[in-house]
Amino acid sequence: TMCSNKIQASLLVVSYSTYLLLGAIVFRALEKNAEKEQKMAVIQMKEAFLQNFTRLTAADVEQFVKNLTEAVQRGVYPVGNESQTELSNWDFSNSFFFVGTVVSTIGYGTLCPKTAAGQIFCVLFASFGIPLNIVFLHQVGKMLSLLCERLGRWLYAKGMKKKKIKFLTLLFFLVMGILVFLCLPSFVFQVAEGWSYSEGVYFAFITLSTIGFGDYVVGKQPDRNYPPYYRSLVAIWIIFGLAWIALLFNL
Amino acid sequence: TMCSNKIQASLLVVSYSTYLLLGAIVFRALEKNAEKEQKMAVIQMKEAFLQNFTRLTAADVEQFVKNLTEAVQRGVYPVGNESQTELSNWDFSNSFFFVGTVVSTIGYGTLCPKTAAGQIFCVLFASFGIPLNIVFLHQVGKMLSLLCERLGRWLYAKGMKKKKIKFLTLLFFLVMGILVFLCLPSFVFQVAEGWSYSEGVYFAFITLSTIGFGDYVVGKQPDRNYPPYYRSLVAIWIIFGLAWIALLFNL
Numbered sequence: 496t497m498c499s500n501k502i503q504a505s506l507l508v509v510s511y512s513t514y515l516l517l518g519a520i521v522f523r524a525l526e527k528n529a530e531k532e533q534k535m536a537v538i539q540m541k542e543a544f545l546q547n548f549t550r551l552t553a554a555d556v557e558q559f560v561k562n563l564t565e566a567v568q569r570g571v572y573p574v575g576n577e578s579q580t581e582l583s584n585w586d587f588s589n590s591f592f593f594v595g596t597v598v599s600t601i602g603y604g605t606l607c608p609k610t611a612a613g614q615i616f617c618v619l620f621a622s623f624g625i626p627l628n629i630v631f632l633h634q635v636g637k638m639l640s641l642l643c644e645r646l647g648r649w650l651y652a653k654g655m656k657k658k659k660i661k662f663l664t665l666l667f668f669l670v671m672g673i674l675v676f677l678c679l680p681s682f683v684f685q686v687a688e689g690w691s692y693s694e695g696v697y698f699a700f701i702t703l704s705t706i707g708f709g710d711y712v713v714g715k716q717p718d719r720n721y722p723p724y725y726r727s728l729v730a731i732w733i734i735f736g737l738a739w740i741a742l743l744f745n746l
Numbered sequence: 747t748m749c750s751n752k753i754q755a756s757l758l759v760v761s762y763s764t765y766l767l768l769g770a771i772v773f774r775a776l777e778k779n780a781e782k783e784q785k786m787a788v789i790q791m792k793e794a795f796l797q798n799f800t801r802l803t804a805a806d807v808e809q810f811v812k813n814l815t816e817a818v819q820r821g822v823y824p825v826g827n828e829s830q831t832e833l834s835n836w837d838f839s840n841s842f843f844f845v846g847t848v849v850s851t852i853g854y855g856t857l858c859p860k861t862a863a864g865q866i867f868c869v870l871f872a873s874f875g876i877p878l879n880i881v882f883l884h885q886v887g888k889m890l891s892l893l894c895e896r897l898g899r900w901l902y903a904k905g906m907k908k909k910k911i912k913f914l915t916l917l918f919f920l921v922m923g924i925l926v927f928l929c930l931p932s933f934v935f936q937v938a939e940g941w942s943y944s945e946g947v948y949f950a951f952i953t954l955s956t957i958g959f960g961d962y963v964v965g966k967q968p969d970r971n972y973p974p975y976y977r978s979l980v981a982i983w984i985i986f987g988l989a990w991i992a993l994l995f996n997l
């Protein structure tokens with residue numbers, strides 16, 4: 496059964512990864528062109544404004560501000576010139592990140608499907624993806640609780656009473672979790688993103704609680720150099736952090 | 747015990763409402779002034795631009811676009827003149843709505859705490875608010891499942907077999923839920939918000955799954971007249987819809 500458990504766990508990891516991968520590919524295919532068209536429209540509007548702005552009235556400027564505001568609210572970043580439209584929000588890496596925020600229900604909303612096809616696919620994708628993610632996190636949580644069991648067995652061998660062991664492993668699980676999943680990552684975000692420590696704690700908590708406001712998102716500042724593997728480390732932090740919180744709620 | 751159950755349920759409703767109410771008041775107190783300052787800064791920037799825009803260079807316009815984009819991304823709506831700064835995003839109604847998106851972990855992110863005090867309070871508030879919300883939704887779910895039990899007893903009195911009853915009530919619960927919590931509200935959103943039907947389904951699903959991107963939010967279009975009690979109806983829909991989904995996952 497030890498071996499069949501391992502096979503079951505591997506199958507789960509493979510199907511979970513495949514599901515996310517395929518989702519990312521479909522979303523990119525559905526959204527990339529629509530996004531490009533929206534970007535082009537904003538850039539044309541800006542260019543028309545730039546060519547004529549010495550002859551415009553205050554009302555024209557107000558209309559320009561309004562159009563610009565709506566573009567930003569729709570997720571278009573109107574700073575810079577035409578060449579920047581080549582950098583799509585819906586490249587594979589961003590699409591995969593988006594799919595992760597869907598199945599975990601974090602839903603930052605920094606990237607959203609705008610086409611009807613993308614939105615309908617999102618509903619179908621999440622309908623199966625969210626339960627699959629719960630099963631996957633449950634499997635990860637099992638690994639985390641094995642660590643606690645080992646600690647318990649070690650204390651039992653030292654001759655400690657069972658009731659005391661249960662309390663100590665629970666305390667260990669809670670305190671270590673807060674240190675490893677909140678305090679330490681907040682410090683990493685402080686360094687890598689240039690946030691204050693309290694902003695780091697706020698971001699870490701808002702992410703792992705799956706509230707996911709999207710006001711702070713890691714790796715999104717265009718003028719910063721991020722350490723290598725930063726994004727992968729963040730993904731691992733989110734997976735184990737969510738599994739840890741799911742375990743806490745099941746205790 | 748019937749009576750003590752009712753007392754327990756009433757106590758839960760009262761403490762849940764009080765918790766949200768106090769939270770809304772604290773957030774408003776913490777955030778209102780900081781928001782006003784940010785709005786004033788954007789308006790001053792716009793006024794300076796408007797006074798000088800016939801003498802500005804293209805680089806000045808680009809900088810203006812950049813500043814404006816950042817303001818919108820921070821949640822400031824820069825359209826209109828100074829008088830609109832009096833309309834705070836952090837009035838009581840909006841603050842209460844915000845608190846609801848925190849404890850439910852929907853987290854649209856259309857309104858977020860910007861001050862360090864507001865962010866730290868948000869972490870503390872959610873730490874107790876999310877578990878309290880789960881307990882509250884569990885209580886609402888009990889009410890919903892009582893409806894199914896009644897249907898089951900009625901079918902049992904008609905002489906139906908227990909296994910068939912269980913299957914039928916489950917089917918009834920699923921189909922009725924999809925109709926009442928997804929199909930019908932999507933139609934209401936189509937009429938009240940001017941969205942397409944598929945946009946309504948997308949919004950309803952993204953909300954009840956607690957993904958909460960924040961790309962579509964009800965009652966937020968300044969140029970639309972919403973029916974009376976629209977917001978209250980939406981709140982009731984969210985509460986019962988979340989309770990319904992929580993029950994589905996526990997089946």
Ligand SMILES: [K+]
Pocket residue numbers: 600601602603604705706707708709851852853854855956957958959960
């Ligand atoms: K969210």
Ligand SMILES: [K+]
Pocket residue numbers: 600601602705706707851852853956957958
């Ligand atoms: K969320």
